[in-house]
Amino acid sequence: MRDPIQKMQPKEQFSCGVVVVAAGRGERAGQSAEGPKQYRTIGDRPVIAHTLDVFATWASIGPVVVVIHPDDEALLAAALERMSRPIAVSVVYGGATRQLSVLAGIEALAKAGVRHAMIQDAVRPFIDHALLDRCRTALEGGAEAVLPATAVADTLKRAPDGRLVEQTVPRSGLYAAQTPQCFRLEAILAAHRAANASGRSDFTDDASIAEWAGIPVVLVEGSPDNVKLTLQKDISMADERLTRHAIPDVRAGNGYDVHQLVEGDGVTLCGVFIPHDRKLSGHSDADVALHALTDALLATCGAGDIGDHFPPSDPQWKGAASRIFLEHAARIVRERGGVVTNADISLIAEAPRVGPHRQQMRENLAAILDIGLDRCSVKATTNERLGFVGRGEGIAAIATATVVYAPGTKA
Numbered sequence: 001m002r003d004p005i006q007k008m009q010p011k012e013q014f015s016c017g018v019v020v021v022a023a024g025r026g027e028r029a030g031q032s033a034e035g036p037k038q039y040r041t042i043g044d045r046p047v048i049a050h051t052l053d054v055f056a057t058w059a060s061i062g063p064v065v066v067v068i069h070p071d072d073e074a075l076l077a078a079a080l081e082r083m084s085r086p087i088a089v090s091v092v093y094g095g096a097t098r099q100l101s102v103l104a105g106i107e108a109l110a111k112a113g114v115r116h117a118m119i120q121d122a123v124r125p126f127i128d129h130a131l132l133d134r135c136r137t138a139l140e141g142g143a144e145a146v147l148p149a150t151a152v153a154d155t156l157k158r159a160p161d162g163r164l165v166e167q168t169v170p171r172s173g174l175y176a177a178q179t180p181q182c183f184r185l186e187a188i189l190a191a192h193r194a195a196n197a198s199g200r201s202d203f204t205d206d207a208s209i210a211e212w213a214g215i216p217v218v219l220v221e222g223s224p225d226n227v228k229l230t231l232q233k234d235i236s237m238a239d240e241r242l243t244r245h246a247i248p249d250v251r252a253g254n255g256y257d258v259h260q261l262v263e264g265d266g267v268t269l270c271g272v273f274i275p276h277d278r279k280l281s282g283h284s285d286a287d288v289a290l291h292a293l294t295d296a297l298l299a300t301c302g303a304g305d306i307g308d309h310f311p312p313s314d315p316q317w318k319g320a321a322s323r324i325f326l327e328h329a330a331r332i333v334r335e336r337g338g339v340v341t342n343a344d345i346s347l348i349a350e351a352p353r354v355g356p357h358r359q360q361m362r363e364n365l366a367a368i369l370d371i372g373l374d375r376c377s378v379k380a381t382t383n384e385r386l387g388f389v390g391r392g393e394g395i396a397a398i399a400t401a402t403v404v405y406a407p408g409t410k411a
């Protein structure tokens with residue numbers, strides 16, 4: 001589409017607020033326990049959170065008014081919690097039609113003292129910054145009314161009874177209207193007020209009110225992605241699209257621990273008791289490997305470290321089997337929506353030899369974490385006789401845990 005405004009130099013100061021209309025009942029989409037369609041989850045969040053996010057992350061963002069149904073206050077509050085960037089919104093109640101809801105929204109926006117208004121359906125979550133920029137350019141070029149639209153691609157038929165085709169309608173010059181529809185605020189407010197005063201309530205978009213009021217409406221290129229979620233299948237497709245493209249929330253945590261070797265009869269490593277002429281000193285069974293892995297798991301969800309959960313000063317952990325600590329960390333991870341996908345431990349010790357026990361150690365990890373054996377790794381190395389490990393004064397362990405969290409999981 002050729003955009004006559006696009007080439008013009010900015011002549012109009014851009015100062016723009018946004019009205020997001022969300023007061024509809026979504027009857028064509030059908031009932032859902034989540035509420036009307038604008039509050040239903042697509043991907044990881046409610047539809048309206050996606051829509052508002054695009055404005056919240058747009059450099060030219062101004063004041064935002066959200067028009068809701070009086071029954072939906074809690075739903076909106078919950079959706080605002082799911083934004084990727086917090087946004088301050090004014091909330092007003094809408095009316096029985098979209099037209100009345102928009103009027104309530106632009107009346108509220110007029111109080112914010114902005115020059116321009118973008119009017120957006122809450123149920124068009126796939127707007128993007130390039131589209132908003134095209135609208136902005138057109139407003140800066142002096143347009144009073146700007147309509148993003150796409151040329152109609154299908155052959156059009158008129159069938160008044162929905163059964164028998166009466167006529168093929170030439171599609172040349174026909175466009176499908178999208179939102180945000182953008183206006184000089186004063187002009188669209190006057191047009192909406194006049195339409196309301198005249199008793200007209202059948203306008204399905206704001207550009208048609210502008211046309212009715214004699215305001216020239218300039219087209220800018222819409223986006224084929226900018227679909228309106230009208231039916232259940234639109235919501236399912238939107239969900240599928242976002243889920244397919246969701247970036248996996250993969251987090252890696254590391255842990256490190258050292259325990260001193262003192263006189264004794266053996267050490268416990270990864271839950272395996274290995275007879276030895278020394279033992280590891282510690283408050284619990286001093287399983288340095290499981291301690292490091294516990295820290296690594298906790299690190300994947302910002303849950304502190306082993307000492308926060310099991311203070312060494314607490315007598316109940318005296319001599320405790322360290323698998324308790326690892327089980328606890330794994331439970332925290334699961335409760336926060338995480339799935340452990342890998343656990344890797346490196347032991348650094350001059351003695352005893354770990355090799356003969358590696359398989360049992362891996363099996364212990366797999367059992368404690370309830371994951372496959374191929375996701376559990378135990379390795380060992382000496383410290384080439386260097387340092388405190390090399391002198392046999394202690395054993396160290398380094399662990400890495402990899403956890404995949406559900407999209408949108410809050411740690």
Ligand SMILES: Nc1ccn([C@@H]2O[C@H](COP(=O)(O)OP(=O)(O)OP(=O)(O)O)[C@@H](O)[C@H]2O)c(=O)n1
Binds near residue numbers: 021022025095096099
């Ligand atoms: N009284 C109304 C009706 C609609 N809308 C909003 O206008 C947008 C586009 O409307 P539509 O898709 O028709 O939504 P609904 O009216 O909710 O759907 P239905 O007609 O199926 O009930 C939606 O964001 C909707 O919430 C509104 O704010 N107030």
Ligand SMILES: C[C@](O)(CO)[C@H](O)COP(=O)(O)O
Binds near residue numbers: 121176178179206
């Ligand atoms: C405003 C709109 O989204 C532009 O396509 C559309 O007109 C809303 O229509 P509906 O009748 O409320 O579904």
